[in-house]
Amino acid sequence: MPHPLLPELEQLTQRVAGLQGFELCGIQLLTHMNPITLQVQIRHTSGSDVNLDDCAGFSGVLGEALEESQQLVEAYVLEISSPGIGxxxxxxxxxxxxxxxxxxxxxxxxxxxxxxxxxLLHERNTDSLQINIRGRIKSIPRDQVIEVRLTTPGQ
Incomplete structure (x- = not known):
């Protein structure tokens, strides 16, 4: 069950991220940590990569917004990152x-x-996902696709 503060924190973080040119990709409140930890993952709305300076800058802006909102009244750690390549x-x-x-x-x-x-990933469009299997293109209706994962050749 998510922490009761998480929806409010998510709304605040989405608003601040949008104003800074980011989109919120993920948020977690780790209450088992001491102090509690708020982990936030952001991505540029333009699609460009997030770098360390982006994370540091957003951390300052979000930290100020969190302090003003007084949603977290106890000590906390704020961690900002990008989702990276999953x-x-x-x-x-x-x-x-x-x-x-x-x-x-x-x-x-x-x-x-x-x-x-x-x-090999060939294409995904509005109707289907296409993969290349030994030189032949296999088309799978998009509504039948459960999951697509990157893999290492030979695994």
């Missing part, structure tokens, strides 16, 4: 960036049976 592809930018890379695709067929395919 294994799972989700947004359009991921699919454009990793075109031609090896992927594992988990999908369900029309009989609702789950399958896993390996190949």
């Amino acid at each position: 294994e799972q592809l989700s947004c359009d930018r991921d699919f454009q960036t990793f075109r031609g890379f090896p992927v594992d695709v988990t999908h369900r067929d029309q009989g609702n049976v789950e399958h896993r395919l390996e190949g």
Whole structure:
């Protein structure tokens, strides 16, 4: 169950991020840490990479907004980062960036049976995901795709 403050913290962080040209990718409140830790992941709305200076600058602005809001009344640590490159592809930018890379695709067929395919990411459009399996393009309806993950060749 999420912490009761998390929705309010998320709204505040989204607002501040938007004003600074970022979008909020993830937020976690780690209450088992002492002091508690607020982890925030941001991405530029322009799609450009987030660097250390971006994180430091956003940390200052968000820190001030948190202090003004008085939502966190006890001591806390604020950690700002970018989501980096994860294994799972989700947004359009991921699919454009990793075109031609090896992927594992988990999908369900029309009989609702789950399958896993390996190949090179070819394209994702509004209707389907296409992967290259040994020189042949396999098209999978997008609504049947469960997950697409980057993989290392030979694994």
